[in-house]
Amino acid sequence: MRFNDRGVLIAGGSSGIGKAAAVRLAAEGARVVINGRDPERLAGALRELGQPDRISGIAADISVEDDVERLAAEAIARLGRVHVLVVSSGIDSGPASPLDLKTDDWRRVLEVNLTGPFLLARAIGRHMAASGGGSMVMISSLNGLAAEPQFADYNASKGGLIMLTRSLAVDLARHNIRVNAVCPGYVLTPMTDSYVHDPEYGAKIRAAIPMGRVADPAEIAGVIAFLASDDASYVTGELLVADGGRHARQ
Secondary structure, three states: OOOOOEEEEEEEOHHHHHHHHHHHHHHOOOOEEEEEHHHHHHHHHHHOOOOOOEEEEEEEEOOOOHHHHHHHHHHHHHHHOOOOOEEEEOOOOOOOOOOOHHHOOOOOHHHHHHHHHHHHHHHHHHHHHHOOEEEEEOOOOOOOOOOOOOOOOHHHHHHHHHHHHHHHHOOOHHOOEEEEEEEEOOEEOOOHHHOOOOHHHHHHHOOOOOOOOOOOOOHHHHHHHHHHHHHHHOOOOOOOEEEEOHHHHH
């Protein structure tokens, strides 16, 4: 019960890693607000999670500044205090050569994957600074450390998120706010489902992973729980790679 009666906001909590993190942190005592851009998808996730006394939701697009300010204000009002922020929102525009990548796709990926986390960290960081501190966990990617072919926009966004994590850690340490990032490899989520289950592409993915499989979202949730908890009280500005060994042999 490392998060007993602590308030947690999870952006991107309606599916994948974010939803798994909501389950894990609520099981350890947290009161959780999950965020998603699509109200219907968010409502479906809340029904599936089935803990209305422990987990609630707020629909908002974290790439829109006004939405972020509203999300932060509503989450703070609902939780009283946000002790933990997890930013798991992320999109890609599909594989494409950088020579063919559309400018609109580039901008949208950067807005959601990098600008959104900055806006949310700024809004919640102000609250944390005024209320004694807290912990932020950004969900970056192995793609932020090693470029995957045909994903220039996604790679750049996740590399930028790594440097944002480090910058926030340095600047916010004096406010007792820790900021760390998880860099997962392939995880079975709605965003990766088509890649993982494609016979040829999926085989290539698994062949590149020493453990021979992709991760379950719950496995990444365990890493998030460690970084967000007091067990990591002297850890800030760090990247924790969880990729089944893939990066070790690159």
